[in-house]
Amino acid sequence: xxxxxxxxxxxxxxxxxxxxxxxxxxxxxxxxxxxxxxxxxxxxxxxxxxxxxxxxxxxxxxxxxxxxxxxxxxxxxxxxxxxxxxxxxxxxxxxxxxxxxxxxxxxxxxxxxxxxxxxxxxxxxxxxxxxxxxxxxxxxxxxxxxxxxxxxxxxxxxxxxxxxxxxxxxxxxx
Amino acid sequence: xxxxxxxxxxxxxxxxxxxxxxxxxxxxxxxxxxxxxxxxxxxxxxxxxxxxxxxxxxxxxxxxxxxxxxxxxxxxxxxxxxxxxxxxxxxxxxxxxxxxxxxxxxxxxxxxxxxxxxxxxxxxxxxxxxxxxxxxxxxxxxxxxxxxxxxxxxxxxxxxxxxxxxxxxxxxxxxxxxxxxxxx
Numbered sequence: 606x607x608x609x610x611x612x613x614x615x616x617x618x619x620x621x622x623x624x625x626x627x628x629x630x631x632x633x634x635x636x637x638x639x640x641x642x643x644x645x646x647x648x649x650x651x652x653x654x655x656x657x658x659x660x661x662x663x664x665x666x667x668x669x670x671x672x673x674x675x676x677x678x679x680x681x682x683x684x685x686x687x688x689x690x691x692x693x694x695x696x697x698x699x700x701x702x703x704x705x706x707x708x709x710x711x712x713x714x715x716x717x718x719x720x721x722x723x724x725x726x727x728x729x730x731x732x733x734x735x736x737x738x739x740x741x742x743x744x745x746x747x748x749x750x751x752x753x754x755x756x757x758x759x760x761x762x763x764x765x766x767x768x769x770x771x772x773x774x775x776x777x778x779x
Numbered sequence: 780x781x782x783x784x785x786x787x788x789x790x791x792x793x794x795x796x797x798x799x800x801x802x803x804x805x806x807x808x809x810x811x812x813x814x815x816x817x818x819x820x821x822x823x824x825x826x827x828x829x830x831x832x833x834x835x836x837x838x839x840x841x842x843x844x845x846x847x848x849x850x851x852x853x854x855x856x857x858x859x860x861x862x863x864x865x866x867x868x869x870x871x872x873x874x875x876x877x878x879x880x881x882x883x884x885x886x887x888x889x890x891x892x893x894x895x896x897x898x899x900x901x902x903x904x905x906x907x908x909x910x911x912x913x914x915x916x917x918x919x920x921x922x923x924x925x926x927x928x929x930x931x932x933x934x935x936x937x938x939x940x941x942x943x944x945x946x947x948x949x950x951x952x953x954x955x956x957x958x959x960x961x962x963x
Contacts, residue, residue, distance in 0.1 A: 646803030653808045658816045661853045665918035672805060688807075696811065697962070704807070750809060753917040757814035757856040759960040764814070770805040 641679040643741075644774040648673035652748060666705055666749035673745040674772055676733060678715055681777045683732045684744055688725040690768040695758035699766045701725040703754070706770075708746040714739025722746060725770075732777065815858055816921070817958040819850040828928060842881060842929035849925040850956055852891065854916045857961050859894075860924055863908040864901040867952035873940035874933065875950050877901040882910065882954075884926040890914045891922030899928070899954060912961065928954070 652670035660667050674684060688701045708719035708730045717733035733742040748770070757764050820826050828846035836843050850860060862882060869875035878900045884893035891913035898907035913922045932939040941948055 640801075642801050644801045644803050646805060649803070649805040651806040651808075653810070655810045655812055656855065658813075658853050661816070661855055661917050662920055663918070669809065670807070674803065699809075748805075748807065751917070752855050753915060755855045755915055755917070756962055757811050757960070758962050759856075760811065760814050764811045765808060767806070767808040770807060772803040772805070774801045 638679060642682055642774045642776060643677040644674060644684075644772060645676075645741075646672070646674040646772045648675070648745075649770075649772070654750070656750075656752060661752065665753045666703075666751035668747045669750045670748040671745060672706060672730075672748055672770070672772075673743070674730075674774075675713075675741045675743050676715075676717075676736065676774050677741040678733060678736045678774075681732070681734045682774050683777045684720070684730045684772065684774050685727055686725070686730055686770055686772045687727045688768050688770045690766060692765070692767045694762075694766070695764040696766050697756040697758070698754045701768065703751050704768070704770075705749045705751070706730060706746055707749065708744060710745045711742065713742040715742045717742035717744060719744070719746070730772075811855060814854065814856045815958045815960060816853040817850060817860075817956060818852075818921075819956040820848065830930075832932075837932070841933070842879075842931035844927050845930050846928045847925060848882060848928055848954070848956075849923065850910075850958075851921045851923050852913055852916065852958055853921040854913060854958075857914045858912065858958050859905065859909055859961050860891075860911045860913070860956065860958050861905055861908045862910050862954050862956045863899050863903055864952045865955040867901055867950075869948075869950040871942040871945040871948040872950055873942070874937060875939050877952060879931050879933065879939075880952070881929045881931070882926055883929075884910045884924055886926075887911050887913070887922060887924045889916050889919040889922040891924055893924065893926070897929075901952075905959075910956075 649672040654669040702724050705724040707722045711717035711719045711731050714736035715733040720729035720731045731744045736742050830845040864877040867877045880899045881897040882899050887893045891911055893911045894909040896907050896909050911924045916922050
């Protein structure tokens with residue numbers, strides 16, 4: 606028993622001395638992501654379109670303008686759109702389902718791809734993934750109109766229908 | 780009390796992340812400055828009527844067919860098509876007036892419908908002068924209406940009386956076609 610105690614003391618001293626010989630520091634890293642998706646559709650100019658005789662005689666729907674959106678993303682996403690009618694002066698039958706959108710181009714980072722588009726209500730225009738290191742995913746397409754179920758009140762005055770297309774991007778991470 | 784504050788802040792942060800303003804807008808305005816387009820006579824239809832009365836016409840049952848008419852309507856509204864004389868001249872034919880002329884409608888397509896009325900009389904009104912009706916034609920080449928124009932030279936004292944000393948004599952007039960919005 607007397608022989609064991611000194612040995613234990615020596616081992617403890619060696620152990621403490623070994624640990625005390627290391628030079629340790631620490632660095633704490635915290636990354637905060639408050640927003641993983643950024644949508645910029647400022648290139649989608651307002652559309653002011655006057656229907657002509659050739660539009661009426663042409664195939665329905667016909668193109669009245671274009672849309673374009675850029676998405677910067679740190680996640681998988683889908684780009685969606687919907688429309689609301691804001692004013693209607695004398696056009697019976699006009700509704701959001703007369704308007705539609707197509708996606709004709711999806712380029713840039715994040716392997717973007719066009720969605721099916723279609724007639725409003727909600728439609729999916731495209732999807733993509735993380736766009737880090739690129740200028741983002743660029744989506745574009747056409748805005749189209751079908752007037753085949755419209756019944757316009759007597760003119761003059763000229764009649765019009767106005768609406769707003771709302772674009773949104775949402776996280777599609779499963 | 781401190782714990783409650785922390786929880787409230789977390790809920791607020793989650794709410795913001797779910798509705799983080801990831802939307803954009805595009806305004807769209809569609810204007811209709813003209814809802815009806817009328818084209819008479821369309822390319823596949825005959826034009827002005829120039830008809831020479833023959834002996835066979837005089838012997839034939841009245842009225843006699845003197846020509847065709849045709850109209851194409853492009854519309855984004857419901858409508859009616861009318862026609863009637865708007866000017867007339869028969870200086871050497873006694874008893875001749877626009878009531879001697881009539882028109883029918885024999886065919887209409889692309890949601891157009893012929894009307895049964897026949898009056899071309901100057902000063903007459905709808906529905907007597909109505910040739911047809913129709914609806915929105917979007918996506919089609921428009922509604923094509925066509926029919927015939929007739930003249931009845933009458934019989935007896937009330938019939939035409941041509942001043943032979945002025946031969947050849949002419950009866951001329953202008954038939955005007957109009958399309959009208961019938962949206963209630």
